[in-house]
Amino acid sequence: xxxxxxxxxxxxxxxxxxxxxxxxxxxxxxxxxxxxxxxxxxxxxxxxxxxxxxxxxxxxxxxxxxxxxxxxxxxxxxxxxxxxxxxxxxxxxxxxxxxxxxxxxxxxxxxxxxxxxxxxxxxxxxxxxxxxxxxxxxxxxxxxxxxxxxxxxxxxxxxxxxxxxxxxxxxxxxxxxxxx
Numbered sequence: 001x002x003x004x005x006x007x008x009x010x011x012x013x014x015x016x017x018x019x020x021x022x023x024x025x026x027x028x029x030x031x032x033x034x035x036x037x038x039x040x041x042x043x044x045x046x047x048x049x050x051x052x053x054x055x056x057x058x059x060x061x062x063x064x065x066x067x068x069x070x071x072x073x074x075x076x077x078x079x080x081x082x083x084x085x086x087x088x089x090x091x092x093x094x095x096x097x098x099x100x101x102x103x104x105x106x107x108x109x110x111x112x113x114x115x116x117x118x119x120x121x122x123x124x125x126x127x128x129x130x131x132x133x134x135x136x137x138x139x140x141x142x143x144x145x146x147x148x149x150x151x152x153x154x155x156x157x158x159x160x161x162x163x164x165x166x167x168x169x170x171x172x173x174x175x176x177x178x179x180x
Contacts, residue, residue: 020088020097020114039068069137077105083170092118097111138161
């Protein structure tokens with residue numbers, strides 16, 4: 001995995017998603033060794049979103065993981081203002097690890113993501129044009145397809161956690177392809 005540069009897999013049998021998760025666990029260990037509190041959030045699904053209301057990547061996570069991040073960002077002493085972004089591209093798929101950081105309180109949320117360039121092209125172009133890339137955490141649907149209720153208010157309005165990034169190019173390996 002690289003920090004803002006492309007990396008090629010050395011094994012034809014390697015699973016890039018599994019490699020990303022292993023790299024994320026190693027990076028989480030480094031933060032913990034340095035005394036940071038970490039929250040690792042593994043999405044069940046990641047989809048590009050390009051609607052009137054939202055533009056970015058939607059990460060569907062378990063209700064427990066959503067609640068852990070929600071409680072963390074609800075604290076007065078925690079403000080995520082920095083991000084480290086690592087990515088690896090395999091074919092048309094980019095695997096991204098976003099490490100959302102609060103350097104003052106030494107808290108980090110590690111969020112592995114992925115997207116396929118053809119599916120994400122309009123979202124990526126819009127993010128580059130607007131100068132922001134948003135990552136939306138929402139609770140995943142259960143086996144029946146029903147949302148587990150964690151991200152709905154009593155009125156039925158959806159809730160989500162949003163991480164805002166002012167440098168969308170950090171998440172995009174193929175910036176040159178998008179600008180052609």
